[in-house]
Amino acid sequence: MGVIKSKKAFLAFLLPGLLFYILAVFYPIEESIRLSFMKWGGIGDKEFVGFQNYITMFHDKVFYTAFINNLIYLVIVVSMQLAVGLFFAILLTYMTRHVTLVKTLYYVPCIITTVAITQLFRSIYSTEPMGLLNQFLQAAGLDGMVTSWLAEVSTALAAVSIPEGWRFTGMYMVIFYAALVSLDPSVYEAAKVDGASELQILFKIKMPLIKEIILLTLTMCLTGALRGFDIPFLLTSGGPGNASELMSTYMYKKAFSSNQYGYGSALAVFIIVESILAVYLIRKVFTTKEEREIREMERMQRRQRRREGR
Amino acid sequence: MKGKAIKIIFAVLIILFLIIQIYPVIWLFIASIKPTVELSSAPFAFPENPTLENFVNVLSDGKIGLYMWNSLKVTGISLILIVALSATAGYALSKFRVRGKKIIFSFFTFGIMVPVQITLIPLFIFYSDMGILNTSFSLILPQVGFALPLSVMMFVSFYEFVPNELIEAAIVDGCSPFRTFIQIVFPLARNTVITIASMYSILIWNDFIFANTFISEGSAKTVAMGLKDYVGAFGNVDWGSTFAAIAISILPPLLIYFALNKWVTAGMTMGATKG
Numbered sequence: 001m002g003v004i005k006s007k008k009a010f011l012a013f014l015l016p017g018l019l020f021y022i023l024a025v026f027y028p029i030e031e032s033i034r035l036s037f038m039k040w041g042g043i044g045d046k047e048f049v050g051f052q053n054y055i056t057m058f059h060d061k062v063f064y065t066a067f068i069n070n071l072i073y074l075v076i077v078v079s080m081q082l083a084v085g086l087f088f089a090i091l092l093t094y095m096t097r098h099v100t101l102v103k104t105l106y107y108v109p110c111i112i113t114t115v116a117i118t119q120l121f122r123s124i125y126s127t128e129p130m131g132l133l134n135q136f137l138q139a140a141g142l143d144g145m146v147t148s149w150l151a152e153v154s155t156a157l158a159a160v161s162i163p164e165g166w167r168f169t170g171m172y173m174v175i176f177y178a179a180l181v182s183l184d185p186s187v188y189e190a191a192k193v194d195g196a197s198e199l200q201i202l203f204k205i206k207m208p209l210i211k212e213i214i215l216l217t218l219t220m221c222l223t224g225a226l227r228g229f230d231i232p233f234l235l236t237s238g239g240p241g242n243a244s245e246l247m248s249t250y251m252y253k254k255a256f257s258s259n260q261y262g263y264g265s266a267l268a269v270f271i272i273v274e275s276i277l278a279v280y281l282i283r284k285v286f287t288t289k290e291e292r293e294i295r296e297m298e299r300m301q302r303r304q305r306r307r308e309g310r
Numbered sequence: 311m312k313g314k315a316i317k318i319i320f321a322v323l324i325i326l327f328l329i330i331q332i333y334p335v336i337w338l339f340i341a342s343i344k345p346t347v348e349l350s351s352a353p354f355a356f357p358e359n360p361t362l363e364n365f366v367n368v369l370s371d372g373k374i375g376l377y378m379w380n381s382l383k384v385t386g387i388s389l390i391l392i393v394a395l396s397a398t399a400g401y402a403l404s405k406f407r408v409r410g411k412k413i414i415f416s417f418f419t420f421g422i423m424v425p426v427q428i429t430l431i432p433l434f435i436f437y438s439d440m441g442i443l444n445t446s447f448s449l450i451l452p453q454v455g456f457a458l459p460l461s462v463m464m465f466v467s468f469y470e471f472v473p474n475e476l477i478e479a480a481i482v483d484g485c486s487p488f489r490t491f492i493q494i495v496f497p498l499a500r501n502t503v504i505t506i507a508s509m510y511s512i513l514i515w516n517d518f519i520f521a522n523t524f525i526s527e528g529s530a531k532t533v534a535m536g537l538k539d540y541v542g543a544f545g546n547v548d549w550g551s552t553f554a555a556i557a558i559s560i561l562p563p564l565l566i567y568f569a570l571n572k573w574v575t576a577g578m579t580m581g582a583t584k585g
Contacts, residue, residue, distance in 0.1 A: 003405060003474045009487035010406040017399030017458060018414065020391070024429070024455020025421050031432035088327055091320045102324060104571055105332050110578065111567045112335065113516035115537040116556045120334050123341075170331055175579045227425035230518050234538075248427045255431045256523065268428045275425055 029272070035265035042259040053266035063267070065242050066250040073161045073232070073246055074225040080165030081221050082214070085172030090202065092173070093180050103177065106170035114167075114230035121163045121235065125149040150236050156244040160232040164225075172217055179213040180206060215286045222282065223275045247271050342557040346550035364554035374555055376529070377536035378562075384446050384532060385514045388453045389507050392461055395454065396506070397499060400465025401491050405477055415466065421459035426452065430523050437524060448524040449532070453514050461506045464580065468502045469495065501573070508570040509577030512563040533559040 004010070036053055038046040057063050088106070092099060109117070124132045127148040134146045149159040187209070188201045196204070207214075229248040232238065238245035238253065248271060255264025287295075342364055344357040368374050402408075403415050429452050437443045472495055480490045521535040537555055567574050 003407060003478050004481065004487050004490075005407050006487055007408060010402050010408045010411075013398040013402035013406075013487075013491070014414065017395035017462065018418075020395055020451075021418065021421065021455055021458045024451050025424055025458075027436075028429035028432035029424065031435075032428050035431065035435075084327075088324065091324055094317060094320050095324065102328060103575075104568075105328055107571075107575060108332055108335055108564070108567070111512055111516075111563050111574075112560050113534045113537070113563070114518050115534045116338065116560050119537070119552065119556060120338060124334070166330075171578060174575055178579065223423065223425070227427055229427060234518070248425070251427060252430070252523075256434070261431055261435065265431050268431060271425055272428050276423055279423055 032265045032268050032272075035262055036269045038262045038265075040261045042261060046262075049262065053263045056263060057266050057270065062242050062245065062250060066238075066245045066247050069157055069242075069244065070226065070228070070246045072157055073164075073228055074222065076158060076161035077165045077225040077228065078218070078221045080162070081168050081172045082217060084165075084169050085217075086176050086214075088169075089173045089176035089180055092177050103174055106173055108170070109167045110171050115234060117163055117167060118231055118234040121159075121231075122150070125159055151240055153240055153243040156236050156240060160235045160244045163235070164228055164231050167231075168221075168224075172221070175213065175217055176210070179210040183209055211286075215282065219279055219282050222278050226275050226278060227271060247274070338553060338560070339557050342550070342553040344550065344553075346548060364550035365558070367548075367551050368554045368558065373528070373536060373539075374533070374558060377531050377533045378559070380446065380530060381515055381532040381534070384449045384453070385511050387446065388450050388457070388514050389511055391450065391454045392457045392510055393503055393506060396458055396461035396465050397496055397503070398491070399458070400462050400469055401495060403462065404466045404469035405472075405474070405495070406487075415462075418459050418462045421456065422463075424456075426456055426519060429455075430519070434523055444525055444527045444530040446530065449517070449520050452520050453510075453517065457506075457510050457513075460580070461510075464502055464506060464577075465499065468499055472498055504570065505573045505577040505580075508566055508573045511566055512574065515563050 035046075037048060037050060039049045039052070040046040092102065095102070125134075125148070127134055127146065130138070130146075133149065137143070137145045147155065149155045183206060188196075188205050191201050191205055227248055228246055229252070232244055232246050233249045233252065236244045238249045242250075247267065251264050251267035251271065254260045254267060340357060343360045343362065345359055345361050345363065348358060399418070403411050403418075433448070433452060434443070437448050442448055476494065477490055480494055481487070485493075516534060517532070518534045521532045522538070525531055525535055537552075537559060
């Protein structure tokens with residue numbers, strides 16, 4: 001609760017930030033929605049076409065390809081970031097020395113621009129000269145698997161997903177590690193005394209205790225993957241064909257390469273709806289009955305307090 | 311000694327993963343001191359004849375300096391705006407007793423969910439109507455706008471720790487809300503400012519999507535865009551210069567990260583978990 005009552009000062013402090021925010025974030029959302037009902041090629045007059053862009057979208061084969069690709073991308077990215085991140089966070093809790101150093105270094109890939117990362121992976125995947133991955137396969141005697149990973153229809157999507165997953169694994173590890181070490185040791189020390197094994201403690205006590213963090217990171221990770229753009233765009237720009245096309249690369253191409261601004265906006269609106277829906281669904285699925293009751297109670301208390309306050 | 315064996319296995323796994331995470335980055339730097347010939351014959355071997363020639367080439371051509379300057383301009387101005395706008399808006403939303411401020415706060419936090427792609431088409435059209443494509447401003451507007459939700463939230467949660475009594479006392483003593491902010495509240499928020507500034511300096515420096523959409527002319531290109539001059543293109547690529555350019559351009563964020571690593575991670579992990 002605040003203490004200053006001057007409305008004038010309130011507005012003076014709030015408005016600059018609020019207006020900037022509205023101009024940069026909400027004006028574009030409004031414009032995107034408006035444009036998604038228009039047909040416009042970049043020059044001349046915009047033509048109102050009603051739901052035509054959305055109808056086209058739901059009849060567009062590439063749209064479905066991009067949607068499915070995005071789901072696969074999402075599964076790869078999320079499982080790399082969360083599963084690998086969590087796994088190494090757990091391992092790290094058993095380390096006693098150099099933990100800070102390891103954490104600091106794990107984090108480095110998130111600091112580097114995606115343009116550099118794509119360049120790096122382009123070299124790793126390449127066949128001419130033989131990239132790291134292919135050299136490794138040759139050394140392991142798997143010559144048959146040597147291929148140009150980005151140009152192959154069957155591998156391109158996985159090849160553009162992995163760098164994204166790799167990049168942020170360290171960040172999620174740091175988050176999970178922080179959550180794990182902040183747990184009160186007395187809780188699981190007691191279980192240990194009662195004869196619980198390390199694995200039991202891990203899955204029955206520690207995991208449930210950091211459920212909230214896992215849920216939050218899952219939300220973050222999912223919305224991040226739904227809007228994935230940089231790495232696929234730079235590595236393959238959706239190719240070969242549409243084999244690694246994602247929603248946002250498709251939107252980008254439609255708008256800025258084919259100048260179909262209306263259709264591009266319809267795709268953009270779809271991306272935003274999809275992201276908000278995903279967040280909502282996760283929250284819904286993971287809120288247990290108990291938590292819902294607690295929340296309901298809090299709301300009632302708040303209402304009561306407000307009534308008393310007035 | 312079962313426990314010890316497990317510990318060793320854990321340590322080995324951690325080190326293996328560490329190599330996966332960090333080797334590619336180190337390799338970037340190694341590659342940048344290799345002659346182009348070696349890069350095309352044995353790109354992953356250690357350099358036989360380390361050379362600084364790549365760096366000389368990149369620096370003497372002068373473009374990278376311009377790109378770095380552009381990035382610096384965008385990053386610097388954005389940071390000042392982000393801190394100024396979110397410190398004040400956060401103060402309004404935290405220390406004032408005004409109706410409707412909860413709704414405004416949720417309105418701000420809603421922004422965390424909005425994908426940046428939604429702004430590309432409308433802002434592109436807006437900028438080309440106004441004739442301000444290819445300017446630093448075209449990048450600063452969305453960078454600041456999308457940074458505000460999280461940074462306002464961070465300031466609000468910090469201000470909650472500033473006791474109301476302190477502000478009440480100042481007001482009673484005849485201090486205006488503005489002076490209270492400038493002389494008492496804002497100086498206390500030093501850590502929040504460093505967290506936000508260090509995190510967003512890296513994120514904005516690295517931005518690709520806005521720069522790629524709104525900037526097409528060489529003179530306004532930022533570093534991330536400038537690198538694409540070398541990347542993307544196949545055929546006659548001067549790999550040596552490419553890697554030298556990459557090495558130069560990722561140095562500033564890395565330096566900030568290693569110098570302020572506590573704050574950077576705090577900011578980014580907060581960004582992740584508050585979403």
